[in-house]
Amino acid sequence: MPQLSDLLFYVFAGLTLLFGFLCVANPLSRNPVTSAMFLVLTILSMAGLFVLLNAFFLAAVQILVYAGAVMVLFLFVIMLLDMKEEERRRLNKAVVGLGSLAVLVLAGILVRAIVSGSKGAAVEGAPLEGSTRALGRILFESYLLPFEILSILLLVAMVGAILLSKRDLK
């Protein structure tokens, strides 16, 4: 008897792949803004998949950081730069054809490897609840040093971005 969550997996997986396809290869529009909007939708439906996997905190972070911060950054850059030219350019047919072929082969190899691989025994035990409490505990106990290094990395990225955006780049 299929449950609602099993059905929702197919809905979210289909939406993720559909929006992902429309993001990279939209047949109607090659406008970067369209791509960015479909990337937001892809990320939102992926957050749905995260919820189905009981990763509630990550789903929230995905929406906040990716759909919120990162995509706003992308849209700002698209507004800053003149992207009108993208639509006027013609695609190189040979590159698109060969690229699609390579990607199809890669996807075939990956899917075949996943399907034919041995499943392994299912892990016993209660399902993870993925709550913020459990994740925070493991983050601040086992992964405290990487967490602190990450804060330095974010600071470096911030300083680097500001420096690169200065007009008189030496």
Added chain:
Amino acid sequence: MIPGLSHYLIVSALLFSLGLLGVLARRNLVVIYMSLELMLNAANLALVSFSHFNKNLNGQVIVFFIIAVAAAEVAVGLALIVALFRKRQTAHVEDLVSLKL
């Protein structure tokens, strides 16, 4: 069929391939960058599903780190693209063929 680990991994593999298609076929730097984000997200999905089906939270912590590093990477990368655009007035990979700025 009840979705298991392989279902999630197939979705992740297909999403990764879509990102690769974007990198190969599109010619705009910003769109290529978005496709890279798509590939990172596909890896995230694989890690979260491994974490769920192995009942081990470490995978989710790694995804947390990946999201943070990706945010830093986007900030620096987009700043680089803006700086490049200022010099060359283009964000098209076919116009950016010489090594000398």
